[in-house]
Amino acid sequence: MATIIDFFKDYLLKEKNYSVHTVAAYESDLLSFQSFNMSNFEQESIVFVNYSQIRTWIVFLVDEGLSSSSVNRKMASLKAFYRFLLKTKQITVNPMLKHKSLKASKVLQIPFSEKEVVSVLDRIENVDGFELVRNKMIIDLLYATGMRRAELINLKVADVDFSNNTIKVLGKRSKERIVPMLSVVKEGLLSYSQQRADLAEIFDDEFLFLTKKGVKLSNSFVYRLINSYFSTASEKVKKSPHVLRHTFATHLLNNGADLNSVKELLGHSSLASTQVYTHSSLSELKKVYEKSHPRNKK
Template identity: 60%
Template sequence: MSFQSFTDYLLLEKNYSALTVKAYQNDLEDFSEFIKTEYQTHSINKVNYQQIRSWIVLLVESGLSNRSINRKISALNTYYKFLLKIGDINLNPLAKHKALKTSKKIQVPFSEAEIEMALDDLNFGDDFESIRNKLIIEFFYSTGIRRIELVELKLTSIDLDNKTLKVLGKRNKERIVPLLKSVVQTTKKYLKLRSSLQSISSKDHLFLTKKGVKIYETLVYRIINDYFSSASSKVKKSPHILRHSFATHLLNQGADLNAVKELLGHSSLAATQVYTHNSIAELKKVHINAHPRSKK
């Protein structure tokens, strides 16, 4: 179904950024796909809270954080408030919903060995989906990109000659991220396979499904979770953990905090400093091994 009037409302009346609006639209489309599959219903305007609750349960079971789930439900709630405003519904099914509790528990990044196993030891194959999945992992780990940013990447976002990636982040802030040589090589393989798809409806977007439509967030999560289930025993295996690993491993290798901030697209150092706790152990090793008085 179309959410055009709702997205116009967010852009023009609420002054939301284009990226935020796109995230809301993706969340609504994800929920639409869920109720179509589970309840054979084609309109999210006519669902009840129990149906929404079953989606929440699925999201929890998929490993998505409570914070991310709350954001998705917030998007849905904003949509229902809009429908109430224009008189399309008489009751908001989320009127009495209480947000899931969130914690500040530190998320453990993948180790460098786990990343190497996922990228080098697992057999990806040479078909379209295999190369696409490998490229998605490489993008997350080598650029620190967010999941929604990856989903929204365009073909024009990539400059293979200059080995750079243009990313549109939060508040429409644009950043340029360098691409590793190995990522450029995988990208070239992927683009060749992408061009041979029988049908492409999302012509501008970089990452597609095998049916030629833009990839969606839940599929991206599933890809990361599936591959890292073979490479890692960690409970949490998500795109954000790869972003977390990207930042942590850079800091462990001595990268400047400000440089990591720019690569991640953070607006302040405070947001980046959450990743520094993981590098403390590495700093202790360096300190003990290098300090003149460490052996006394």
């Protein structure tokens, strides 16, 4: 029998066009709150709750060591859930109405330097064999386009248009964008496609990137791949696909790209999202400014 959470999931998927990954995260948060509610208040349903119950959960999460940003993400799931209940007239009062997000300290994403990226790319320049060619292509594509890990994993063979040198990317909330394909990326994808065609078996045929067993890549696979390759070139604490996306944006801005163009390439809905990537370009600009301005000459 379908539960209210199931109806909420259908609403997010079909009406809000949220990704399966996002909906799964919302469901996980709601089930966690439901379990906490049952243990602490002996209340199985989370439809009718008051804010004091939610606040008790927040205190519990903080005591468990969750960061403010992680707690805020869980609260965002509750906010969406209770807005849905209000909209569908399941409740008349939203218990999250007066909730204020916890203040989260901003974690500065440190991009890879151009030297670090070149070091990795040089090391994988002339590789052979399906897995090595695929790995090279994944790194090349993430750095050349700035696409998200999930976007890369869900790329389909049909999304690559070799005649127009473009790639169709399905972003958050099923929003499509077209990104240009550099010549080096095109050459790499053609090489990878030949290797892919020689696999003994292919099960997930529509997806572009596969394991050697012919199945779609996982999130953890791509994370481990980037972490492994960049561990040999960088001493930065975080080495992930998202850092490579951050690197793409930063390097474009450092080399003169305008913010609006980077916004479109990244698939952001607003400039505010893109502006978090400008700190490094501002740092670069400061160096040029201090070096060039007459008032700073000695």
